[in-house]
Amino acid sequence: MEHKFSKEPNYTPAILLLEDGTVYHGKAAGKIGTTTxxxxxxxxxxxxxxxFTDPSYFGQLLVTTNAHIGNYGTKTSEVESSSIKIAGLICKNFTIQYSREQADDDIQDYFEKEGLVGISDxxxxAIVRHIRDKGAMNAIISxxxxxxxxxKKQLAKVPSMDGLELASKVSTTEPYLIGDPAAKHKVAVLDFGTKRNILECMAERGCYLKVFPAKTGLAELQAFNPDGFFFSNGPGDPAAMDYAITTAKEILQQEKPIFGICLGHQLLALALDIPTYKMxxxxxxxxxxxxxxxxxxxEITSQNHGFAVDPQAIKANDQVEITHVNLNDETIEGIRVKGKKAFSVxxxxxxxxxxxxxxxxxxDFIKMMQ
Structure with missing residues (x-):
């Protein structure tokens, strides 16, 4: 590992430009290039x-509030998907030298192999305070x-996340299987950008999973003869996913257990005619x-979402019960469908x-399938 500690940092200048015209000057991190x-x-x-590898971040430039990024290197086994999914990284200290013996690579090599553009220093x-006050907006790093x-000309061409359908871009292109074929329960997974660890949590609890592309119809899902259905997390605007909302409505009529996480939670709500909004x-x-x-x-929870379900519409809907709320801002964190084995967070x-x-x-999902 000695060569890891002799690598020189990158002094190439880089720029972060926000949609409202705010400019930050720093140094290049990762690949030299431009990203939006x-x-x-x-x-x-x-x-x-x-x-970095969570598909729910697809299309996002990520600002890390922790000051040090890269200090424990990267490890092949610690990924949530097949590649980096963030569009770019914005950080204070981009640390190429790492201290963990178990690491496989330094963050600079990792980013170069994955083709990720970032900015450090x-x-x-200040950036977080600005976004907190002004709200989410498009930006460009170069x-x-x-x-x-x-x-500015290049940034003006970037579409708003509001109304953007992205799940089908990160979903699997072919169905695949996870777990023991002799497992007690079979689960059909609609992959809108699922994380590997979610699937492993179900497999280790006695589930045999078949992971389907986002636009798979009910007939193909039922051919697997599942005991339950899972709606995964993923990126983009759920309201732009007409195909998924239609399938979710059809699955609700099957009277089989349904579990949704993140985007899957929003899609379950939309299938019940509860609207979502951009936060x-x-x-x-x-x-x-x-x-x-x-x-x-x-519960202390991990979150990653830019859309949420409408609290007033849920309270007015007699089909749904609110099960979880966020203690910071009282947004809806969980629902269950009355009279059905369907819930989401x-x-x-x-x-x-x-x-x-x-x-x-x-x-809870496993118990529903028993």
Whole structure:
């Protein structure tokens, strides 16, 4: 590993330009190039590689509030999908030298192999305060174009996340199987950008899973003869996913257990004619307090979403019961459908900030299938 500690940092200048004209100057991190997306921030102190590879971040420029990124390197086994899914990284200290013996690579090599453009040595505290006050917006990072006028022209062409369908772009293209074929329960997974750890949490609880592309219809799902259905997490605007909403409505009529996480939670709501909306900032981090209204317990949760379900519409809908609420802003974090074995949560129960505060949700899904 000695060569890892002799690598020189990159001094190539880079620019971050926000949609409202705000400019930040820093240094290149990762690949030299240009990238665009909607800027957001994550408050997690660890787990940067899991965040980078979470498909729910597709199309997002990520600001990390933790000051040091790269200090424990990267490891092949610590990914949530087949590749980096964030559109770009914005950080304070991009640390190429790492201290973990188990790491496979340094973050610079990792980013270059994955083709990810980033910027470091910027005031991330100022950037986060700006986004917090002004709301989520598009932005551009470049270490090859330093002309602000040219960057503004390129940024103007980037579509808004509002109304953008992205799940089909990160979904599997072919069905695949996970778990023991002799397992007690069979689960049909609609992959809108699922994380590997979610699937593993179900497989280790005695589920045999078949993971289907996002636009799979009910007939193909039923051919697997599943005991339950899972709607995964994923990126983009759920209201733009007419194909998934239609399938979710059809699955609701099958009277089989349904579990949804994150985007899957929003799609279950939309299938019940409960609208979603784009949040001012979204929730992204591993420190969000959520209250389980059924037990009275509070969970420390991992979250990553820029859309949410309409609380007033849920309260007016007699088909649905609210099961979880966010203690920071009272947004809806969980619902269940009255008279059916169907429930969902907005957060990520497979993640471990609590560390296992929310793993019971997988157990609840298994019990429904018994």
């Amino acid at each position: 997306g909607e800027i957001c921030f994550n408050t997690g102190m660890t787990g940067y590689q899991e965040i 910027v005031d991330t505290r 270490s090859e174009i330093l002309d602000i006028a040219a960057l 001012f900032n979204g929730h992204r981090g591993i420190n969000h307090p959520v209250k389980n209204l059924l037990t009275g317990h509070c 907005q957060y990520h129960p497979e993640a471990a900030p609590g560390p296992h505060d929310a793993r019971y949700l997988f157990d």
